[in-house]
Amino acid sequence: MTPPDSVKLSERAKTQLITMKRRTGIQNWNVLCRWAFCMSIAEPSKPPEEDIPADSSVEMTWKTFSGGAEDVYWGMLIARAEEDGVPVEKQALGQYFRLHLHRGVSYLAGTKGASNLAELIKLACEPDVRHKGEALLASY
Numbered sequence: 507m508t509p510p511d512s513v514k515l516s517e518r519a520k521t522q523l524i525t526m527k528r529r530t531g532i533q534n535w536n537v538l539c540r541w542a543f544c545m546s547i548a549e550p551s552k553p554p555e556e557d558i559p560a561d562s563s564v565e566m567t568w569k570t571f572s573g574g575a576e577d578v579y580w581g582m583l584i585a586r587a588e589e590d591g592v593p594v595e596k597q598a599l600g601q602y603f604r605l606h607l608h609r610g611v612s613y614l615a616g617t618k619g620a621s622n623l624a625e626l627i628k629l630a631c632e633p634d635v636r637h638k639g640e641a642l643l644a645s646y
Contacts, residue, residue, distance in 0.1 A: 507595070507596055507599070509568040509572075509576060509583075510600045510603065512565055512567050513565065513568060514562070514565040515535075515562045515565070516562055516608060517562040519564075519607075519608050520562040522612060523539070526611075530620065532623070532626075535564055536571050538614065539566075539571055539610075540571065540579070541610070543607050543610050546605075546609040546613065547583075547586055547610075549609070552590045553602075553606055553608075558604050583599060583602065584599065586606070587599055614626075
């Protein structure tokens with residue numbers, strides 16, 4: 507099974523990422539999307555089911571999203587899907603990825619997020635987030 511060919515964001519997520527670009531100085535969509543995905547994966551709850559439109563102009567390939575670590579991010583998604591009882595098949599995983607990505611973008615831009623680059627880095631150093639990511643990678 508392979509990852510999706512491309513990642514397309516909703517208009518809402520695009521607006522939230524524009525805010526994060528301004529706050530942090532990080533100019534690349536893919537970098538912020540990786541942060542967002544990891545924040546959501548680290549959250550113990552399953553993302554809520556919702557219909558997320560792909561109605562923005564922001565689209566990237568999986569390779570661009572993953573920054574050359576395609577297998578790592580795909581493995582994290584599969585491990586988390588198995589943990590949450592999500593079917594490990596292409597369509598379900600594609601939707602599950604979108605749910606995590608968009609939830610993470612909301613976290614980045616919302617009250618759990620950061621108002622500058624230093625706070626974003628601090629979020630990554632929180633023990634719960636770091637250990638959850640390590641556990642997911644170890645199970646892959």
